[in-house]
Amino acid sequence: MERFVDRHIGPRPQEIEKMLSVVGAESLDDLVAQTIPESIFETDLDLPEPMSEQEVLEHIRSLASRNRVHRSMIGLGYYDTITPPVILRNVLENPGWYTAYTPYQPEISQGRLEVLLTFQTMVSDLTGLEIANASLLDEPTAAAEAMAMARRIAAGDRTVFYVDPDCHAPTIEVVRTRAEAVGVEVRLLDEGSDPQEAFGVLLAYPGSSGAIVDHRETAARFKEAGAVVVAATDLLALTLLTPPGEWGADIAVGSAQRFGVPMGFGGPHAGFIACREENVRSLPGRLVGVSKDREGRVAFRLALQTREQHIRREKATSNVCTAQVLLAVVAALYACWHGPEG
Numbered sequence: 009m010e011r012f013v014d015r016h017i018g019p020r021p022q023e024i025e026k027m028l029s030v031v032g033a034e035s036l037d038d039l040v041a042q043t044i045p046e047s048i049f050e051t052d053l054d055l056p057e058p059m060s061e062q063e064v065l066e067h068i069r070s071l072a073s074r075n076r077v078h079r080s081m082i083g084l085g086y087y088d089t090i091t092p093p094v095i096l097r098n099v100l101e102n103p104g105w106y107t108a109y110t111p112y113q114p115e116i117s118q119g120r121l122e123v124l125l126t127f128q129t130m131v132s133d134l135t136g137l138e139i140a141n142a143s144l145l146d147e148p149t150a151a152a153e154a155m156a157m158a159r160r161i162a163a164g165d166r167t168v169f170y171v172d173p174d175c176h177a178p179t180i181e182v183v184r185t186r187a188e189a190v191g192v193e194v195r196l197l198d199e200g201s202d203p204q205e206a207f208g209v210l211l212a213y214p215g216s217s218g219a220i221v222d223h224r225e226t227a228a229r230f231k232e233a234g235a236v237v238v239a240a241t242d243l244l245a246l247t248l249l250t251p252p253g254e255w256g257a258d259i260a261v262g263s264a265q266r267f268g269v270p271m272g273f274g275g276p277h278a279g280f281i282a283c284r285e286e287n288v289r290s291l292p293g294r295l296v297g298v299s300k301d302r303e304g305r306v307a308f309r310l311a312l313q314t315r316e317q318h319i320r321r322e323k324a325t326s327n328v329c330t331a332q333v334l335l336a337v338v339a340a341l342y343a344c345w346h347g348p349e350g
Contacts, residue, residue, distance in 0.1 A: 084176045084216060085147060085242065086277065091268045091338070092345050099338055100270075107333060114309040121308035124333065125296045127264075127280075127340035134243050135260040136251025137282040141293040143264070143336035144279035148182035150261035151175070151210060151240055153292040154281060155183055155192065157259060158208030158236035160290045166207040166235075170197040174215030175240050183210065197226075203233035210238045213252060214245055227256030243267060243280070243339075247350060259283045268342030269335050278335035288312065293331060 019027070024036070033039040059067065080087065091100070099105050111117030124142045131140035144150045155169050169187060171180055173196045180194075187194045195201065197209060209230045214220045227237045238259040239252035244266040246252075252260045265277035283291050289312065297311035 084178070085263055086265050086271060086274075088271055089266055089268055091270055092342065095268060095338055095341050095345065099334075099341060105334055105337060109331065109333060111333075112310065114307065118308055120333070120337065121296050121310075123337045123340050125298070125308055126344060127278075127336045128296060130340055130343045131243070131264075131280045131282050134246040134251060135239075135241065135257075135282040136253025137257070137260055138253075138285040139288045139291060139295070140280060140282035141291055142296050143331040143333060144261075144281055144293055145332060146275065146277055146279040147176065147240065147261060147263040148179045148279075150263075150279040150281045151179045151238070152183050152186035154238045154259045154261045155186065155208060155210070156190065157281075157283070157287070157290050157292060158238060159190075159192065161258075161287050162207035162236045163234035164207065166205060167191060168193050168195060168206040170195050170201050170206050170209040170230075172197050172210055172212040172215065172240070174212040174217055174219060174221075175210060176212075176216045179210075179240060203230040203235055206230065206233070206235045208236040208238060210240055211257070213239045213241045213249070213257075220245075220249065222255070223257075224255045231256060231258075253282075253284070258287065264336060264339035267339035268345075269338050276332055276335060278332035278339055280336075 028035065028039060031039065033042060105120070111120050114121060128140040128142060132138060144153060158169070169183070169192050171183060171194055173180075184194050186192075195206075197211075201209075203209070209226070211223045211226065212219075212221075213223060223237075223239070230237050236258045237256055238261065239257040241249075241252055241260050241262045243262060243264055260282045261280065263277050263279055265271075269277050281292065288295075291312070295311045296308055299307050299309050301307040
């Protein structure tokens with residue numbers, strides 16, 4: 009029987025000798041000499057003298073002090089933000105919160121579930137849609153999930169999905185990648201786009217260019233044709249803009265990064281998805297619901313877990329297997345910290 013030590017500890021001396029004999033080397037040094045070109049050995053490595061840990065830290069800090077942080081005008085939905093010190097200390101620097109996963113044991117996770125319910129409520133309020141889930145991976149993934157969701161709930165068997173060309177480029181590419189695997193034709197939206205051909209449309213609000221477009225007329229045309237309207241939006245912008253749910257969007261997706269989540273050199277950041285209540289059973293991911301324990305006290309638990317881990321694969325709404333719960337917690341507490349008036 010294969011043992012752990014055989015798989016993970018590495019080869020023994022006799023095994024090393026056997027491998028060396030196969031490649032024709034007398035020792036490991038001989039193997040290195042045969043492998044590395046002679047020109048590399050012509051000069052000694054030009055390395056400085058060893059340094060203590062404190063000296064290394066001081067050197068690295070001196071290099072870092074030469075960096076100049078400029079304001080990013082590119083963004084693509086991700087911007088520098090201020091993480092309130094109280095959240096930094098009590099959440100991001102507290103290992104008790106460290107998990108990307110939705111808590112599957114509600115008995116020991118009431119605090120995390122309560123904050124995730126706050127996240128859902130925040131997203132629902134800002135998007136103007138009744139239901140929001142407990143986070144997804146990022147905006148592009150959420151948009152791809154929204155496309156799949158739109159196909160499930162739209163009328164007919166259409167296979168065309170229109171995408172606003174002013175969506176962020178990564179969002180468009182991830183949607184295209186997902187569409188190719190499930191037989192969906194993605195087309196960029198223009199004035200000649202026919203709603204009768206599509207099961208859904210993804211509208212940027214605001215767009216990657218910064219444009220804020222009134223999508224009411226476009227949304228009405230697609231909904232009249234039986235298509236599902238998806239809005240790719242920005243939570244911080246929605247504190248000022250009309251919520252997508254009020255101008256006709258059936259689904260809203262985006263990133264919660266701007267709610268106190270550090271840039272992190274490109275990630276990770278929590279995505280979100282929200283929908284109308286009649287479509288809740290097609291919503292991917294997880295929902296936190298309010299229930300009661302056996303003693304009648306208010307308790308929080310996961311609800312409607314229609315994923316492949318819980319039901320038959322062909323009946324699952326999504327195979328998304330993780331979320332960004334830690335970042336969703338940060339975003340929710342950021343909203344609590346600032347309050348409903350900002």
